[in-house]
Amino acid sequence: MNDYLQLAALVAVLREGSFERAAAVLHVTPSAISQRIKQLEEAVGGLLVLRGKPCTPTRLGERYYRHALQVELLESDLAEELAPGQRRAKGTNAPPIAIAVNNDSLATWVLPALAAFSDETGLCVKLEVDDEAHTAEWLRTGRVLGAITAEATPVQGCLVEPLGTMRYRATASRAYARRWFPHGVTREALSIAPALLFDRKDALETRFVERVLGFRNVALVAHGIPSTPAFVEATMLGLGWGMNVEPLVIEHLRRGRLVDLVEGKSMTVALYWQHWRLESTTLAALTRALTKQARLHLGKARAGASSSGRRPKAVGAQG
DNA sequence: AAGTACGTAGACTTGTAGCA
């Protein structure tokens, strides 16, 4: 029996989604993959892979997948330790470091951190973009080694680092505001003025209406715009009002291309970096890069914040 | 001690059946 080969097969099947593609990646036949998986399943005494399109891990499979990724990461660390600089100088065959990020972080402050990380380690990253409730789930199932999340409670086996808070502004174009809110933001106007929601789970606008404006049970009419840059663009075009992440609209607000729906009212959300509890130099470098950028771009976190939503659940309202 | 032959176990490929 060869545990390494079997774990490699498991990782390849779950990464690629099928036995056939896993076989191509590992340069063996699908049958070899099938046998490795079967042997591993017999050895551990349980089903690891749900055969389907795509193949997905069982609960037990998730545990083994996570274990395999941790081994992979530690091996990469060891290789770097034994031959410092080789990875950076020559590039590497090491698989990319998978992390989950929320859309607004990706659109604002995360990329410079990843550039610094990649420059320091020579490693590539693979981003899984999801809303923050789901980024923690990516971590829980072992598909990523870290996640930018709104969950302050650590996922089992993980550490949490507060990153700071992101400010959201309820914004609209000048023309939109004049057309839909000529007499100010009232309950009646809010119920007919089209809003912008990131996706169906996005509750940030609803929370703003309830918690900041104090209007309960207002059913918003909304466009679904599941892209942060497009969300800003849609606001500029007067498609609706929406909660835009401040760094992306501050200049538009300053130049008067956008206006605050209600002057002085905004929301903040707390973000956290959750990652595997592992003695890994790679993970440490990634954490350093992310927290450094977060310090530069995010506001100071408030103690005791927690949340969920498209974007992270609001933890504070200003105004 | 080093080299060689042989047996064995494990991992593979090929071919094919079964299933959706």
Add this chain to the structure above:
DNA sequence: TGCTACAAGTCTACGTACTT
């Protein structure tokens, strides 16, 4: 038609016994 599982045969690595 595409994918996975299974059976049978092949290849390879490794351990052991024997020879030089």
